[in-house]
Amino acid sequence: MFSVVWGVFATAMGWIVATDLRGAAHRFHKLSHAAMPFDSVGVWVVGVGFFRLLAGVFALAGPVVLVGGLMDVWRGEAGSDSLPPIPAWLVVVEATIVGVVLWRTWQRTGVLRREWDAGNGPRRAAVAGLTTSAVVFVVTLGFGWGTWMMASWLAGGLCGLTLLVGDQPGKPSDTGLASADSSAF
Numbered sequence: 001m002f003s004v005v006w007g008v009f010a011t012a013m014g015w016i017v018a019t020d021l022r023g024a025a026h027r028f029h030k031l032s033h034a035a036m037p038f039d040s041v042g043v044w045v046v047g048v049g050f051f052r053l054l055a056g057v058f059a060l061a062g063p064v065v066l067v068g069g070l071m072d073v074w075r076g077e078a079g080s081d082s083l084p085p086i087p088a089w090l091v092v093v094e095a096t097i098v099g100v101v102l103w104r105t106w107q108r109t110g111v112l113r114r115e116w117d118a119g120n121g122p123r124r125a126a127v128a129g130l131t132t133s134a135v136v137f138v139v140t141l142g143f144g145w146g147t148w149m150m151a152s153w154l155a156g157g158l159c160g161l162t163l164l165v166g167d168q169p170g171k172p173s174d175t176g177l178a179s180a181d182s183s184a185f
Contacts, residue, residue: 001069001073001146001147001150002069003065003066003068004069004070004073005069005153005154006065006069007062007063007065007066007067007068007070008062008066008154009153009154009157010058010062010065010066011059011062011063011066012062012157012161013055013058013062013157013161014055014057014058014059014061015055015059016055016165017051017052017055018053018055018056018058020052021165022165024161024164024165025051025055026048027165028051029047029048029051031111031163031164085144086144091138091141091142094141095138095142098134098135098137098138101134102131102135106131112127112131115127115163122162123163123166125159126162127159127163129156129159130156130159130160130163133152133153133155133159134156136148136152137149137152137153137156140152
């Protein structure tokens, strides 16, 4: 099942960012810098070109992995729906990390708060879906429900892609960053 979910997300993300659909590569670049902790102190800055090149690799590899995963499902070799027992300490660590990330992104200056404030119905639904999928991912990981964990991961990824292509072409993005050189690798 992992191969199917990864293939769907990698294909969608790869083609959307590599082709810069509705400015998605530029928006991904700005959002990635806005999401960096501690105001990106000491972080090596890469340009939009690097994101598009990397996305191109995912756009080409995604369909291959997707077809392989679908063939595994077709032959009944996709694996079981449950995960092996996960240690409680790992679930607590995962829940703590997700909690801190959600807290940071929902603060007044956080990325998700800014997306929510600047959004309309579909954008707000995508932000809510992304937040919900992060919580559901941790819960399903704790219970060992592999299929539901993958479904929540895919749903969160697709909500994130919705946020990437949500702006109208030519409309400035509300990420709160100064313009960066988008032609550099």
